[in-house]
Amino acid sequence: MRRLDVRSGAVTTLEGAELPTRWWWSLTPGPSAAVMLRAASGRAVCTVRTEGSNGGRVELVAGDWEEEGAADGSGTAARFSAIRALLPVSGGRLLIADGPDLRCMDAGGAVTTLLRGCFPSNGVRQMALLPSGELGAVTESGDLVLISGGDFTPSAPRQPQPPAASTERLLSLLALPAEEVEGAGGSGGGIPAAALGTVTVECDGFAESGAAEVTLPDADPAAFAHLLSYMYGTAMGYPGFAPVVLEEPPELLRPTAALAGRLLMGGAVAALAERLAAAATPASVLSDLAWADAHGMTDLAERLRAFALAHRKQVKPGDLEQLAEAFPMQATQLLKALWLG
Structure with missing residues (x-):
């Protein structure tokens, strides 16, 4: 090769x-x-x-x-x-x-x-x-x-056009003083932790709730930077900002998915769930399953359970014991699926 x-x-x-x-x-x-x-x-x-x-x-x-x-x-x-x-x-x-x-x-x-x-x-x-x-x-x-007739690809959901006020508020997120942007160099670099104290969010869930601002002092700056690019490239439709959430480094998948869930960004959560499910291995699947359950990602947890059952001979017994001790409900669901399957 x-x-x-x-x-x-x-x-x-x-x-x-x-x-x-x-x-x-x-x-x-x-x-x-x-x-x-x-x-x-x-x-x-x-x-x-x-x-x-x-x-x-x-x-x-x-x-x-x-x-x-x-x-x-x-x-x-x-x-x-x-x-x-x-x-x-x-x-x-x-x-x-x-x-x-x-x-x-x-x-x-x-x-x-x-x-x-x-x-x-x-x-x-x-x-x-x-x-x-x-x-x-x-x-x-x-x-x-x-x-013809195969369910090979989902229909693309229609992306609503954001109002002008939303666009201006989102654009202002990147309009930081030069001394506050770490390594930006005028080309969209990292977002410093200080900039995450108060994050203005224009997402469907927040629009419905009426909340204009959300405080995220513990947010991962790298995860936020990827989600901001996702907002530009997908939700806002700006061609200069690709939806790089699909190219997320493996170590950022979990924190970015968790942050996307907190921000009610359904599209980003779905895309990251696909990545998390596809990246599962027999060595990681029970840890991934526990994490998905703890963060309310039920669809992802269901797919990870199916993966764990399909690869059960490769999963270490010690991993299953740890899951049973820390997350007995997930272990019970695994055993139930095995029993009924």
Whole structure:
């Protein structure tokens, strides 16, 4: 696997990303696009970490390196015969073109077959979601296959235009004296902790409550800076400020999601919940579950429970004991789901 730096043109080999057998067929951004890829050989789906040490860079997520088949199942219980293309879609799901079949892996690693025989026998080379909502697939022979009716992507909610007064109040948040802005340099740098004593917020929830100001003396400046950029890029629609909440560093996911919840920023909470669910690992999932429950993120907690159950053989017993001691209700719900599942 090689990496191209589009700024310098330098090409380097990603050490430790070699397959034990055969070769890679498809690559796509992973749950944490900045540091992770989803990759597929003909019979296995993996995560490939693009940063850090070479050890453990490639992790088998579903399928088997050698054994082929068409069985649905969770993680390594599933079998594939000829994976040729991957496509991430909403809800942390991954569409998989496996020979003539369209299959799907959910955020918890469970693989199901959506359609059998929908592609030609020689398979496809690329898939994409079209503006119409249809799934388009280019076959090996250059033909186009269209699949309709799949719930592959959510409809984009309409963003209301903020009143002029709201725009001016939000713009004033960045209009700080130069000596108060740490490293801003006139280009949107970090927000100092002192600037977070009183934060003016123009969000739907606060508009309904009539509150114009919120005091957040303990807010993380870095988390607030990301949320402010999100307000500019998404809620306010300013092209110069990209919604970088989707590129949040892993260590800031929790504090930013917690702050977004306090500010009633539903869109940011949903986006960060997707990142948190996708970044879960067997080693972190019970801690993530306890955190999500403590912060009232019920949808995220439900997805993390599903992930924990799907990977229960990889979860350390000690982690479960700690969860039972500190959060008995969550442990009870896990056991109930296991019993009923």
